[in-house]
Amino acid sequence: MLFAQYREIARTGEILLEFNDEESLTVGELRKTIGRQNGALSPHMGSALFAVNEEIAADDMRIKNGDVVAAMPPVSGGRCS
Amino acid sequence: MFIEIRNSPISEEEALAKLEKGGCGSTVLFSGIVRPEEGGRRISALHYEHYPGMAERMITVIVTDAMKNFRISDAAVIHRTGDVPAGEISVVVAVSSERRKEGFRACEEIIDRLKTTVPIWKKEIGEVTQWQSERLQQREERKQK
Numbered sequence: 134m135l136f137a138q139y140r141e142i143a144r145t146g147e148i149l150l151e152f153n154d155e156e157s158l159t160v161g162e163l164r165k166t167i168g169r170q171n172g173a174l175s176p177h178m179g180s181a182l183f184a185v186n187e188e189i190a191a192d193d194m195r196i197k198n199g200d201v202v203a204a205m206p207p208v209s210g211g212r213c214s
Numbered sequence: 215m216f217i218e219i220r221n222s223p224i225s226e227e228e229a230l231a232k233l234e235k236g237g238c239g240s241t242v243l244f245s246g247i248v249r250p251e252e253g254g255r256r257i258s259a260l261h262y263e264h265y266p267g268m269a270e271r272m273i274t275v276i277v278t279d280a281m282k283n284f285r286i287s288d289a290a291v292i293h294r295t296g297d298v299p300a301g302e303i304s305v306v307v308a309v310s311s312e313r314r315k316e317g318f319r320a321c322e323e324i325i326d327r328l329k330t331t332v333p334i335w336k337k338e339i340g341e342v343t344q345w346q347s348e349r350l351q352q353r354e355e356r357k358q359k
Binding site for chain 2 (some may be wrong): 137182187206210
């Protein structure tokens with residue numbers, strides 16, 4: 134799943150990626166793969182947040198078959214002073 | 215506890231009305247209002263987008279933590295999505311507690327964590343229409359050059 138500017142850049146809210154070896158797939162590998170396969174998203178993948186099944190996920194987290202993965206821009210924040 | 219993210223106008227009154235206030239000596243209210251200017255540029259509105267499900271769940275965790283850590287009685291958080299015109303409310307946090315000190319601290323903690331961790335993004339609509347995170351990223355890149 135893609136949100137905000139990532140969805141606009143990719144012109145879709147979902148992208149499908151195929152892998153040969155699902156067992157070894159981590160969030161970090163997915164980050165690199167999206168960057169390689171989608172040139173427009175590539176400059177953004179370094180700072181993207183990832184969520185697996187609606188939980189923030191670190192790069193070393195393994196992705197299993199059927200997991201829902203979201204690539205998200207940094208949250209907007211907002212200055213408090 | 216009341217948490218809602220919705221694509222229609224929100225008000226301070228409805229957040230306060232959701233609070234359980236029995237035995238409380240204090241209610242604290244924060245409302246975030248869209249400014250007419252962002253990053254030195256005039257804007258007419260902010261467009262908010264969230265990750266449905268995940269955003270509500272993260273706010274629930276934040277409010278649960280605040281209820282435990284600050285011993286507040288109740289809290290209501292309402293966030294608006296879609297286009298929010300300048301001058302209108304985008305988010306309201308209301309907290310009831312026995313004493314005001316816990317209420318102030320809890321309200322600040324809730325809005326700070328919401329703003330920095332919950333998957334809600336905003337796009338500035340105006341002179342230049344751009345996602346805010348994109349503008350901030352460009353600003354960082356200019357600084358590094």
